Amino acid sequence: MSALDERARPFLDETLPLLDLLYRIARNAGQDHHRAEDIVQETYLRAYVAFDQRRSDNTRAWMVSICLNLIRSEGRRRQRRITEAPLFESAEVEALGASVSEQALARLDQEAVARALTHLPRDQRTAIVLMDLAGLTASEAAEALGCPRNTVLSWVHRGRKRLAAHLVEQDFSRDVP
Amino acid sequence: MTCPEDRLVAFLAGDLSAGEERDFDQHLLECESCWRAVQADRVGRLAIERLREPAPAGLRDRIVLAVSIENPRDRSHGPHRPPVRRRSRLLLATAIFVALATGGTVAGLFAGGATADPPQVSAVVAMARTGAHPSTALLAGETLVINHQQMTVRAYMIHGKEAIVASSMTPLPMPSTFHLLAGSSPHAWMATDGNLALYGVNRAAGRPSMFLAAAMPMAALPQVATELHLI
Numbered sequence: 001m002s003a004l005d006e007r008a009r010p011f012l013d014e015t016l017p018l019l020d021l022l023y024r025i026a027r028n029a030g031q032d033h034h035r036a037e038d039i040v041q042e043t044y045l046r047a048y049v050a051f052d053q054r055r056s057d058n059t060r061a062w063m064v065s066i067c068l069n070l071i072r073s074e075g076r077r078r079q080r081r082i083t084e085a086p087l088f089e090s091a092e093v094e095a096l097g098a099s100v101s102e103q104a105l106a107r108l109d110q111e112a113v114a115r116a117l118t119h120l121p122r123d124q125r126t127a128i129v130l131m132d133l134a135g136l137t138a139s140e141a142a143e144a145l146g147c148p149r150n151t152v153l154s155w156v157h158r159g160r161k162r163l164a165a166h167l168v169e170q171d172f173s174r175d176v177p
Numbered sequence: 178m179t180c181p182e183d184r185l186v187a188f189l190a191g192d193l194s195a196g197e198e199r200d201f202d203q204h205l206l207e208c209e210s211c212w213r214a215v216q217a218d219r220v221g222r223l224a225i226e227r228l229r230e231p232a233p234a235g236l237r238d239r240i241v242l243a244v245s246i247e248n249p250r251d252r253s254h255g256p257h258r259p260p261v262r263r264r265s266r267l268l269l270a271t272a273i274f275v276a277l278a279t280g281g282t283v284a285g286l287f288a289g290g291a292t293a294d295p296p297q298v299s300a301v302v303a304m305a306r307t308g309a310h311p312s313t314a315l316l317a318g319e320t321l322v323i324n325h326q327q328m329t330v331r332a333y334m335i336h337g338k339e340a341i342v343a344s345s346m347t348p349l350p351m352p353s354t355f356h357l358l359a360g361s362s363p364h365a366w367m368a369t370d371g372n373l374a375l376y377g378v379n380r381a382a383g384r385p386s387m388f389l390a391a392a393m394p395m396a397a398l399p400q401v402a403t404e405l406h407l408i
Contacts (some may be wrong), residue, residue, distance in 0.1 A: 008244050008245050011244065012240075012241060012244060016237065016240070016241075019232045019236065019237055019240070020231050020232050022232075023230075023231070023232035023233075023236065024228070024229065024230065024232075027230070028228060033233065037232075037233065037236050037239070040232070040236065040240070041236075041239060041240055041243050044240045044243065044244055045243055045244065048244050109227075110227045110228060113224045113225065113227050113228055114228055116224075117225070117228070128221075128225060132222055132225040132226070133225055133228055133229060138190060150183070150186070153186045153187075153189070153190050154182065154183075154186050157182070157185070157186050157189060157214075157218055159221065160217065160218045160219075160220070160221025160222055160225070161214060161217040161218060161221060162221075163221040163224060163225070164217040164218075164220040164221040164224065165217065167220070167224055168220075
């Protein structure tokens with residue numbers, strides 16, 4: 001086992017701190033927790049094999065892109081599309097944005113947020129998961145997604161707005177008798 | 178009136194220069210639409226923070242185990258290795274690990290399966306089913322305690338096929354469908370399980386007993402056992 005440890009140890013030292021981050025990405029890409037764990041495990045195995053040949057200097061962004069690829073191919077295999085129906089027209093988003101209160105925010109439960117997140121268009125959802133959940137910088141998210149940084153920032157902003165509008169809408173419908 | 182989004186996005190990202198930021202602050206005081214957008218952005222960001230959960234306990238150990246039994250050369254030289262088979266070996270490793278970590282035994286995992294075979298046999302059959310590229314740990318030989326019996330499980334590549342060999346210093350149990358080879362000494366037996374053939378030799382306790390499972394014709398196995406110096 002010692003020859004193996006020589007290779008595995010530096011890899012694990014560098015990548016294990018990314019475990020929570022990768023798990024959050026897999027978990028919030030519409031995966032249940034079993035599948036999320038499998039995806040994270042497979043991410044590590046693929047990264048381990050390619051570790052010495054990786055071209056990116058940023059291990060974080062590189063691991064995230066492996067994880068995202070696995071999530072995408074998983075989605076294709078299951079031939080199941082996560083609902084991407086737009087929830088609100090932009091005018092409604094504007095109107096609701098103003099009425100968000102701290103109280104409404106405090107009432108939100110985790111499940112409602114998770115549900116609202118799955119209703120976002122995929123690009124917005126992924127960008128939000130990478131930046132707001134996994135804590136990647138906009139540049140890292142851009143590298144992982146292979147798109148310009150400004151695009152990521154715009155997706156995140158639109159996604160947050162839409163999410164806020166959706167949550168406020170839910171909150172209102174609960175209050176109405 | 179709707180303002181262009183890029184300046185707002187740049188403001189939120191902290192990309193504006195000090196002067197531009199002052200201008201935008203002023204703009205926010207006058208522009209209801211941008212103000213709402215900034216507020217909604219904040220609410221969305223704060224809401225998402227509720228989803229920040231840590232990875233489940235145990236996932237870390239599972240990954241360390243998976244990485245430690247993975248031989249990188251297996252993959253880099255064999256990109257066409259069927260993912261399903263690799264996965265199942267991994268799942269097997271995971272299952273064994275989880276069962277042992279939670280105080281169970283490997284026996285518990287394999288008992289009560291589709292066949293009434295002893296767990297020692299089921300475990301080896303399961304490993305033989307999982308793929309043509311043995312892990313490093315299996316190539317080196319893994320010592321397992323299955324059903325209170327200590328046995329060493331090892332993978333061999335022979336004639337381009339994988340053979341899983343179990344050996345022990347106590348006689349190993351036989352599958353339910355075993356066929357004793359008449360008049361053989363020591364006691365040899367054979368069995369089939371799907372496309373796998375099994376062949377075993379049992380000796381008295383204190384002397385090595387073994388059996389192997391491989392996707393080969395049954396008749397080839399005694400020869401394989403000899404070639405591998407198993408008997």
